[in-house]
Amino acid sequence: xxxxxxxxxxxxxxxxxxxxxxxxxxxxxxxxxxxxxxxxxxxxxxxxxxxxxxxxxxxxxxxxxxxxxxxxxxxxxxxxxxxxxxxxxxxxxxxxxxxxxxxxxxxxxxxxxxxxxxxxxxxxxxxxxxxxxxxxxxxxxxxxxxxxxxxxxxxxxxxxxxxxxxxxxxxxxxxxxxxxxxxxxxxxxxxxxxxxxxxxxxxxxxxxxxxxxxxxxxxxxxxxxxxxxxxxxxxxxxxxxxxxxxxxxxxxxxxxxxxxxxxxxxxxxxxxxxxxxxxxxxxxxxxxxxxxxxxxxxxxxxxxxxxxxxxxxxxxxxxxxxxxxxxxxx
Amino acid sequence: xxxxxxxxxxxxxxxxxxxxxxxxxxxxxxxxxxxxxxxxxxxxxxxxxxxxxxxxxxxxxxxxxxxxxxxxxxxxxxxxxxxxxxxxxxxxxx
Numbered sequence: 001x002x003x004x005x006x007x008x009x010x011x012x013x014x015x016x017x018x019x020x021x022x023x024x025x026x027x028x029x030x031x032x033x034x035x036x037x038x039x040x041x042x043x044x045x046x047x048x049x050x051x052x053x054x055x056x057x058x059x060x061x062x063x064x065x066x067x068x069x070x071x072x073x074x075x076x077x078x079x080x081x082x083x084x085x086x087x088x089x090x091x092x093x094x095x096x097x098x099x100x101x102x103x104x105x106x107x108x109x110x111x112x113x114x115x116x117x118x119x120x121x122x123x124x125x126x127x128x129x130x131x132x133x134x135x136x137x138x139x140x141x142x143x144x145x146x147x148x149x150x151x152x153x154x155x156x157x158x159x160x161x162x163x164x165x166x167x168x169x170x171x172x173x174x175x176x177x178x179x180x181x182x183x184x185x186x187x188x189x190x191x192x193x194x195x196x197x198x199x200x201x202x203x204x205x206x207x208x209x210x211x212x213x214x215x216x217x218x219x220x221x222x223x224x225x226x227x228x229x230x231x232x233x234x235x236x237x238x239x240x241x242x243x244x245x246x247x248x249x250x251x252x253x254x255x256x257x258x259x260x261x262x263x264x265x266x267x268x269x270x271x272x273x274x275x276x277x278x279x280x281x282x283x284x285x286x287x288x289x290x291x292x293x294x295x296x297x298x299x300x301x302x303x304x305x306x307x308x309x310x311x312x313x314x315x316x317x318x319x320x321x322x323x324x325x326x327x328x329x330x
Numbered sequence: 331x332x333x334x335x336x337x338x339x340x341x342x343x344x345x346x347x348x349x350x351x352x353x354x355x356x357x358x359x360x361x362x363x364x365x366x367x368x369x370x371x372x373x374x375x376x377x378x379x380x381x382x383x384x385x386x387x388x389x390x391x392x393x394x395x396x397x398x399x400x401x402x403x404x405x406x407x408x409x410x411x412x413x414x415x416x417x418x419x420x421x422x423x424x
Contacts, residue, residue, distance in 0.1 A: 037394070109357060
């Protein structure tokens with residue numbers, strides 16, 4: 001979801017019979033829930049897939065700062081502004097934890113950023129939608145961070161130690177994000193009719209993109225199956241999506257907002273909500289780069305990186321000069 | 331592309347009396363910046379009262395391949411644990 005459609009580089013799940021003794025021993029350890037650590041032997045495909053997955057996840061955190069950062073200067077009160085700044089700062093922190101986890105697999109931070117800027121690695125489709133009103137900030141915290149928690153809690157148990165540990169830190173901080181979002185929605189829904197209409201409009205626009213965050217349906221997803229085998233994906237896209245709908249609909253009811261899906265209905269037999277068809281055409285267009293804000297997001301990221309180059313170079317030169325002076329004095 | 335800032339490993343002591351614990355890593359040009367960044371990245375919610383930073387390049391680690399040679403010998407020395415010696419019920423405070 002923050003990492004959608006991660007390519008495992010395999011065309012089908014590897015059969016035990018085709019495994020080398022090393023690969024079999026590796027799979028046995030995964031099956032026994034032994035964590036894989038950076039210096040342990042691992043199959044190249046596992047390493048490459050994890051780099052791709054963690055990297056997508058990290059980029060999503062960093063690009064995810066942009067739609068929310070858009071409202072920091074226009075937050076409706078000083079408290080809301082301080083809260084939003086803390087939340088956006090957390091997202092930057094989450095990106096850093098994740099980049100560091102990926103670096104333990106032998107890829108450099110600069111290489112990952114170059115991959116993002118060149119469009120070789122994606123970030124979550126959700127961050128390509130615009131934040132048009134203050135209610136969008138509430139909806140993002142409530143739905144987008146809510147969906148992120150749903151996905152990240154199982155990842156705390158994933159097979160790669162540094163990734164699991166980063167996820168534990170992230171999850172601890174994430175529930176603040178979801179609550180501050182719901183708190184914004186509560187205030188709007190208890191406010192004037194105009195404020196409530198603004199909240200409804202935001203839900204109308206974010207509901208379906210939030211469901212798309214979990215990625216395409218499970219059917220025939222070979223990558224998901226291999227990732228599940230490696231325990232770097234613990235629950236399927238459809239399972240997580242169903243959990244999200246079941247959890248979120250009563251929260252919308254409490255706000256007095258209508259979920260924009262006329263096929264949404266409680267199914268007593270299944271014990272779950274049934275819901276309508278997702279527009280996968282839209283999802284694939286956004287992933288391909290044709291969402292409402294894809295170009296703007298990338299331009300902003302690249303500009304920030306290029307404009308910051310002189311600071312990075314100057315800081316390094318300054319540190320080197322000081323180190324040389326200390327060596328000289330010694 | 332310019333050269334990357336070096337990587338530092340970060341250790342945080344959460345309370346008086348506890349040991350510093352590894353929490354993760356970050357990039358910084360020198361120790362001072364590493365400590366400042368560690369404060370922002372790893373202690374936004376009162377997680378610590380002390381920070382240690384060490385260049386990742388300066389950390390030497392045991393290799394997973396040496397695991398048996400290093401740790402196996404202690405497996406058969408159960409007499410190093412107090413539970414190896416059963417004490418009579420009548421004997422107290424031991």
